[in-house]
Amino acid sequence: MNDLVANDLVAVEQVDKAFTLANGGEYIALAGINLTIKQGEFVSLIGHSGCGKSTLLDMIAGFSQPTAGLVSMEGKQVTEPGPNRMVVFQNYSLLPWMTVRQNIELAVKKVMIELSPVEQQQIVEHHIDLVGLRHAADKPPEQLSGGMKQRVAIARALAIRPKLLLLDEPFGALDALTRGNLQEQLMKICEENQVTAVMVTHDVDEALLLSDRVVMLTNGPSSNIGQILEVDLPRPRRRMEIVNHPNYYSYRSEIIYFLNQQKRIKQLRARKQSAIARHGLEKVNLEIGYVPLTACAPLVIAKEKGLFAHHGLDEVNLVRETSWRGIQDGIAGGHLDAAQMPSGMPVWMTVGGMDNKPLPVVSALTLTRNGNAITLDKQFNDQGIFVLEDLKKFLLETPEKQHTFGVVHPASMHNLLLRYWLASAGINPNQDTTISTLPPAQMLANLQAGNIDGYCVGEPWNTWAAMEGIGYTIATDLEIWNGHPGKVLGVREDWSLAYPNTHVALVKALLEACRYCMDGNNRDEIREILSRADYLGADVEYIHLGDPDANTCDLQPSPAAYAHHQFFGSGVNRPSRTEHLWLMTQMARWGDIPFPRNWVEILERVCKVSLFSLAARELGMPEITYSRGPIQLFDGVTFTADDPITYLNNLEIKHDIYMAEIPLTAPVARAA
Amino acid sequence: MVTQTEKQTRTVKLPRTSKPFWNSRTQDILLPILGTLGFLIVWQLFSASGLTRLPGPLSLWTDTRTRQLLMYPFYDLGGLDKGLFWQTLASLGRVAQGYSMAAVVGISVGILVGSNHLLNKAFDPLFQFLRMVAPLAWVPIALVALQQNQPAAIFVIFITAVWPILINTAEGVRQIPTDFQNVAKVLQLSRKDYYINILFPAALPYIFTGLRIAIGLAWLAIIAAEIVMSGIVGIGFFIWDAYQQNYISEIILAVIYIGAVGLLLDRGIAYIQRLILPKA
Numbered sequence: 001m002n003d004l005v006a007n008d009l010v011a012v013e014q015v016d017k018a019f020t021l022a023n024g025g026e027y028i029a030l031a032g033i034n035l036t037i038k039q040g041e042f043v044s045l046i047g048h049s050g051c052g053k054s055t056l057l058d059m060i061a062g063f064s065q066p067t068a069g070l071v072s073m074e075g076k077q078v079t080e081p082g083p084n085r086m087v088v089f090q091n092y093s094l095l096p097w098m099t100v101r102q103n104i105e106l107a108v109k110k111v112m113i114e115l116s117p118v119e120q121q122q123i124v125e126h127h128i129d130l131v132g133l134r135h136a137a138d139k140p141p142e143q144l145s146g147g148m149k150q151r152v153a154i155a156r157a158l159a160i161r162p163k164l165l166l167l168d169e170p171f172g173a174l175d176a177l178t179r180g181n182l183q184e185q186l187m188k189i190c191e192e193n194q195v196t197a198v199m200v201t202h203d204v205d206e207a208l209l210l211s212d213r214v215v216m217l218t219n220g221p222s223s224n225i226g227q228i229l230e231v232d233l234p235r236p237r238r239r240m241e242i243v244n245h246p247n248y249y250s251y252r253s254e255i256i257y258f259l260n261q262q263k264r265i266k267q268l269r270a271r272k273q274s275a276i277a278r279h280g281l282e283k284v285n286l287e288i289g290y291v292p293l294t295a296c297a298p299l300v301i302a303k304e305k306g307l308f309a310h311h312g313l314d315e316v317n318l319v320r321e322t323s324w325r326g327i328q329d330g331i332a333g334g335h336l337d338a339a340q341m342p343s344g345m346p347v348w349m350t351v352g353g354m355d356n357k358p359l360p361v362v363s364a365l366t367l368t369r370n371g372n373a374i375t376l377d378k379q380f381n382d383q384g385i386f387v388l389e390d391l392k393k394f395l396l397e398t399p400e401k402q403h404t405f406g407v408v409h410p411a412s413m414h415n416l417l418l419r420y421w422l423a424s425a426g427i428n429p430n431q432d433t434t435i436s437t438l439p440p441a442q443m444l445a446n447l448q449a450g451n452i453d454g455y456c457v458g459e460p461w462n463t464w465a466a467m468e469g470i471g472y473t474i475a476t477d478l479e480i481w482n483g484h485p486g487k488v489l490g491v492r493e494d495w496s497l498a499y500p501n502t503h504v505a506l507v508k509a510l511l512e513a514c515r516y517c518m519d520g521n522n523r524d525e526i527r528e529i530l531s532r533a534d535y536l537g538a539d540v541e542y543i544h545l546g547d548p549d550a551n552t553c554d555l556q557p558s559p560a561a562y563a564h565h566q567f568f569g570s571g572v573n574r575p576s577r578t579e580h581l582w583l584m585t586q587m588a589r590w591g592d593i594p595f596p597r598n599w600v601e602i603l604e605r606v607c608k609v610s611l612f613s614l615a616a617r618e619l620g621m622p623e624i625t626y627s628r629g630p631i632q633l634f635d636g637v638t639f640t641a642d643d644p645i646t647y648l649n650n651l652e653i654k655h656d657i658y659m660a661e662i663p664l665t666a667p668v669a670r671a672a
Numbered sequence: 673m674v675t676q677t678e679k680q681t682r683t684v685k686l687p688r689t690s691k692p693f694w695n696s697r698t699q700d701i702l703l704p705i706l707g708t709l710g711f712l713i714v715w716q717l718f719s720a721s722g723l724t725r726l727p728g729p730l731s732l733w734t735d736t737r738t739r740q741l742l743m744y745p746f747y748d749l750g751g752l753d754k755g756l757f758w759q760t761l762a763s764l765g766r767v768a769q770g771y772s773m774a775a776v777v778g779i780s781v782g783i784l785v786g787s788n789h790l791l792n793k794a795f796d797p798l799f800q801f802l803r804m805v806a807p808l809a810w811v812p813i814a815l816v817a818l819q820q821n822q823p824a825a826i827f828v829i830f831i832t833a834v835w836p837i838l839i840n841t842a843e844g845v846r847q848i849p850t851d852f853q854n855v856a857k858v859l860q861l862s863r864k865d866y867y868i869n870i871l872f873p874a875a876l877p878y879i880f881t882g883l884r885i886a887i888g889l890a891w892l893a894i895i896a897a898e899i900v901m902s903g904i905v906g907i908g909f910f911i912w913d914a915y916q917q918n919y920i921s922e923i924i925l926a927v928i929y930i931g932a933v934g935l936l937l938d939r940g941i942a943y944i945q946r947l948i949l950p951k952a
Contacts, residue, residue, distance in 0.1 A: 063854065081857040093851035097873040106869055110859050160859075 009196050010037040010060060010164060015069035017055055029055050031222040033069070035215060037164070040194045044207035046255065047217035048262055053200045054168055056217075060198060061087050061166050073164065083111040086162035090169045092149040094141040094156075101128065101137045104156045111160040127155040130189065147178035154186060158193070165190075167199040171206065183209055184239055191236055204255045208248065209239055214255060219262045227258055250436075260322075261329055268319070268335040275499070279312035282499040286506070289319045289327045289339035291408075292536045293440055294459040294543055295368045295487045296340055297526055298567055300535050302513035311509040313502070320535070323439035324409035331492060332359055338506060340367060341490035342412030344583040346606045349490075351584070351593050351662045353411060358662050360493035363580075364608035364615070365507045366573050367514065368486040371565035372414055373462040373476040374421065376454035377447060381472045388475065392425045395432055404434040406443050406455035416586040417480050418456035423653040424635045430590065430655055447471050458486065459565070460542040467542065481633045483566065485579050493605060493667055507615040511573060515621075518568035574612055577603045578641040582631055585644050591655030595648060596662040605664065731921040738921040752913070754905055760929055762905040763894050766822075767937075770829025771890045778834045778886070779879060782841025783871065792842065803835035807893035811900045821901040825894065832893035833886035837879070844878025845871060880945040887941050891934045 017030040029052040037043050045053040058064045059071050062081040071078045073085065081087075094103050104124050112120060128137050131151035141149055150170060157165055170186070171179040187210050190197055201207050207214045211231050218226040233245055242248055268287065275283035286308075290296040299318060302308050308316040319336060321327050328345065330336035332354060345361070352358040376385065385391050395403060407415035415437075419429040429435055438446060443455045448470050455461070465471035477484055489510060496503045516522055531540040544564065566572050580603055588595035596602050616622065631639040639647065648657050712729045719728030732738050745757035785792045785799075810831050814824035852874055856866045898908025907926055914922040 061858070063857070081854070081860070083859055085858070087854070087858055089851055089854065091851060093855050095852060095855070095870065095873070097876075098869075107859055110861055110865060 007039045008036045009039045009041075009073060010035075010198075011070075011072050012036070012056070012060065013070045013072070015056075015059065015066040015071060017052065017059065017064070018067045028222045029220055030066075030224065032224050035225065037196060037198060040196055041212045042190060042195075042197045042199070042210055044211040044214045045198065045200045045217060046202065046204070046207050046214055046259070047223065048219055048259065048266075049202070050220050051217040051262075052220050052223040053217050057087075057166055057168055057198060057200050060164070061085050083107075083160050084163045086157040086160055086165055088150070088153050088157045088165065088167045088170050090172055092141070092146075092153045094149055094152055096141050099138045099140055100133055100144070100152050103141070103152060104128065104159050107156045107160050123159055127159040130158070131155040131185065145178070146174050147182055150174065150182060151185070154182075154189070158189060158195070163196065165195050165197040167197060169200050169202065172202070179203075179206070180239055186210065187237065204252055204259070205243075207255065208233070208251055209237060209242060214251075216255065216258045219266050226262070227254075229254055257323070257325065261326065264319075264321075264326070264330075265333065265335055268330075276315065278314065281312050281502045281505055283337070283502045284313050285315035285317075286313060286337040286502070287317050287319050287330075287335065289321050289330050289336040291321055291324060291327065291340065291440060293461075293487075294530065294536070295371050295565060296535065297517045297530060297565070298367050298510050298513040299340055300529060301516050301526060302509050304529050305513070305516060307509045307512045307516075308506075310512075311505040313505055313509060322441060324412060325437075325439075328354055328409075331361065331490065334492075337495060338489060338491040340487050342409050342414075343485040343488050343579070344411035344413065344416060344587060345409065346488065346490045347580050347584050347602065348411035348587060348593060350493075350602055350606050350664070351596050353587070353593050358664055360605055360664055360667065361490050362493045362496050362606055362608045363488040363490050363575050364496075364503065364611035365489040365510055366485045366487075366575055366579075367489055367510065367567070369483050369566040369572055370477050371486050372417065372456060372458050373473045374418060374454065374456045375443075375447070375462045375465045375471040376474050377450075377452075377471050378469060380453070380474075386474070388421065388425045391474070392427055395427055399432075402434055403432070404436055404452045405429075406438045406446060406452040406457070407435055408440050408443075408457055409437060410592045411583075411587060413477075413484055413486055413583075414456040414458070416583065416590075417477060417484065419590055420586065420633070421475060421480050423651075426653070428653045444468075444470065459544065460536070460538055463544060464538070464542045479634055481631070483572075485576070486565070488575065496608070496611075497667055504611060504615050504618075507612060508619055511568075511615055511619060511621065514568040514573060518566070574616075575607045575609055577607045577609070578629075578631060578639070580607050581641050581644055582639050585639075585648055588657055589648060589651060589654045591658075594658035594660035594662075595645070597659055598661055598664075599644065601664070602662065605667070725920070727921045727924070729924070732925055735919075735921040737919060738925055741922060741925055752903070752905055752909075756907070756910070756926065756929055759905060759907045759910045759926075760933055763898060763907045764933070766825050766906065767829055767890050767894050770826040770894075771833050771887065773826070774830045774833035774837055774886060774890070775883060777830075778837025778882065779841050782838040782879075782882075783845055783867070783875070785838070786842035786845025786875070787871065792846075799835060799839060802831075803839065807832040807889070808896045808900070811897055814897075815901070821904050825897045825901055825904070825906075828893050828897040829890045833890040836885040836889065837882040840878045840882030840885070841875060844875030847878065848874040877949055880941070880949065884938065884941045884945065887937045888934065891930075891937055895930060 012035040015033040019027045062078045214229040216227045276285045278284045327339045346363040349361045422429045587593045716728035745755040747755040814827040818824045895908040898906040899912045
């Protein structure tokens with residue numbers, strides 16, 4: 001209670017809520033809810049049905065009591081409902097035997113007893129006008145439309161001047177047009193009267209329009225607050241204008257991502273079984289995450305061609321995620337056993353790139369190299385921008401325009417390559433451009449809509465843009481770092497320790513799949529499999545494993561060569577400490593992570609060369625264990641693993657570099 | 673198909689509004705008359721055939737005594753020798769007293785039982801049991817307990833009519849939507865305000881259902897009660913008296929009165945219900 005700030009109106013502290021079931025069992029609806037609501041704040045509770053958002057509202061209202069924990073308002077425990085926490089119910093709850101006026105009157109007369117009848121009457125009439133129901137004041141509720149009824153309920157609630165207004169899906173039962181109008185009315189009234197409000201809703205746009213904060217609840221049982229989004233949009237807000245605010249869609253996609261993720265977790269939970277041990281492997285039922293890109297071919301082939309089963313992994317399920325964030329959350333949440341990851345993600349997660357919580361993730365296999373390119377909007381081509389120097393000149397000439405580029409994840413090679421490429425020409429990506437994170441599949445649409453000026457992403461999205469004439473490839477990774485690691489196999493370190501034999505079997509199965517993918521004879525078959533709706537769901541024309549037809553490069557000047565993927569070969573699949581270190585330096589260079597003082601320890605933990613070598617030996621592929629040497633990039637800079645700190649210090653364009661000791665927990669096996 | 677039926681209804685509807693009332697409702701009026709006439713004719717033929725001692729409907733007019741009663745419902749020669757209007761009125765008076773008591777007791781006890789689930793648990797089996805006791809079975813008990821005909825008759829009415837009112841009221845109170853109760857809780861209404869503004873209006877449809885069932889039962893009960901209680905003015909005893917003296921057509925006339933009054937009572941309550949609860 002000490003940290004209760006003066007303007008906190010409501011405090012929900014460590015609240016649990018359990019219901020006794022008919023069969024004597026117990027259903028834990030909410031667990032460990034902490035929330036404070038400030039004076040004058042509008043807070044929305046959002047989540048899937050059954051997540052306990054209405055239960056939480058009921059407890060704030062006082063209709064029910066928490067099983068554990070405390071709900072308090074102005075420092076006093078909430079034990080029963082009261083008029084200072086007035087509720088606007090979902091189904092209006094107007095008394096049908098009273099007119100509109102009488103309904104409001106009942107509340108005013110019974111609550112504001114200290115006022116004279118004349119003053120009471122004035123308040124009633126004022127609120128009838130406030131919601132514009134003068135013409136219907138003497139009608140009974142049944143003669144009103146749903147929207148009008150809800151207006152009466154709002155007027156009744158506001159008339160008694162509650163300190164806190166509680167709204168339980170107030171507009172859920174209304175048609176879209178009425179809902180929109182009412183949302184604006186409510187917002188106006190709340191803004192003018194400084195009302196503190198908590199609203200339960202399942203409508204993302206409604207939450208964004210009205211709220212200062214959106215509280216997102218995870219799925220039940222034992223729901224808790226998954227995330228709180230501060231909606232920093234200027235007020236007064238207008239429904240039609242707010243959608244044009246530059247941050248609106250990132251807020252919106254944040255909530256939608258959360259809700260989708262909850263749905264997925266629910267599905268995965270429903271499917272989740274305990275580890276099935278078989279064939280001497282600790283776990284043969286695996287959920288493996290991937291993002292639909294040409295680079296996911298090894299996973300798809302291992303599944304389709306039975307290579308997982310060949311190595312004893314009988315029950316592998318490929319889980320398609322739309323964004324790398326889904327992969328990151330799935331691995332962190334233990335819903336995924338393993339995943340295809342951007343090459344920087346294992347290091348990024350290990351050093352705490354995700355919410356500053358270090359989570360050791362290991363990689364024993366590089367799945368692909370290359371296959372990426374930088375695509376710019378076609379307009380740039382029309383203005384004669386063909387090489388990096390042209391782009392630099394253009395950016396410097398137009399400082400008033402904000403140029404935005406899309407990448408798929410802070411830890412992805414795309415982000416780091418794009419930044420490296422820009423910086424090599426003297427463009428500071430943090431200052432001269434905006435780099436925003438988008439799911440791969442949304443790049444093309446955003447480029448076409450003019451939201452971004454270009455992107456760096458894996459295939460098929462570069463070829464696709466070129467073939468559709470929306471954008472053109474200005475550089476491929478062949479010109480920046482030929483043979484850079486694209487996607488790697490990542491698993492949690494505790495998972496790897498709990499299921500060591502499974503991990504080796506997984507690497508072996510994928511290595512064989514990589515070899516299959518690299519065989520030119522299989523290209524058409526793989527392209528056909530990838531194009532299926534289960535995987536990429538894209539026209540086979542856009543998916544290329546070798547050099548595509550000439551038509552992709554008819555924009556002049558065409559890139560040096562098509563950036564086709566390398567799936568297998570000498571030095572292709574072996575995880576490289578030097579590469580992971582390069583990724584670490586680059587992420588630190590742009591301020592995504594601090595550079596760890598214990599970088600040697602972290603590389604040892606992340607990069608599981610021994611596991612890879614074991615798998616390769618057992619498969620009889622000794623030739624591929626060849627180790628790559630120092631890294632050569634297009635600007636002539638050689639990167640060695642000897643002295644990353646000097647390397648960072650010598651860079652000209654960079655973010656402030658932070659150094660930190662990253663405390664890692666001792667490696668412990670834990671079943672995922 | 674659909675458009676065709678729409679067209680048809682439209683062409684039928686338009687002239688309908690312009691036609692006089694009896695034209696548009698021909699079926700509604702004509703068919704009941706035909707049905708009743710048919711029933712009476714069959715009855716008359718059946719009586720005429722000599723298969724039964726029951727006189728036909730025409731005897732209401734052909735029998736002199738019955739014709740007198742039919743023509744002069746308001747005569748009063750003192751004692752039990754009164755016109756059928758007075759006989760009926762006396763019965764109605766008893767019903768009014770017993771029924772009013774039943775309504776007051778039934779509604780108040782119903783509210784009490786409905787809003788307190790302990791009381792409900794305690795008394796519900798008893799109520800359900802007593803409800804099943806036929807009105808006639810109460811007559812001897814009432815006579816023993818109250819010694820006199822008049823209060824005993826009123827008691828029988830009361831005890832017959834009270835159960836549907838009580839049970840329906842209690843159900844109505846139990847069925848008050850949680851939403852309305854939540855409104856009362858949030859506004860922290862006093863007990864009195866809750867009863868007046870929420871509980872009573874919310875339970876009113878159920879109360880009326882009980883009242884309407886009860887009025888029919890009360891009217892049934894009074895006839896039964898009066899038949900057993902000799903020497904009082906009332907249509908029930910009138911029937912019994914006529915039977916004793918073998919004036920069968922008088923019984924038929926009284927039965928017509930009873931049916932008509934019962935129908936009027938039921939419609940009367942329904943009318944009040946409509947006045948108070950426009951939606952029901």
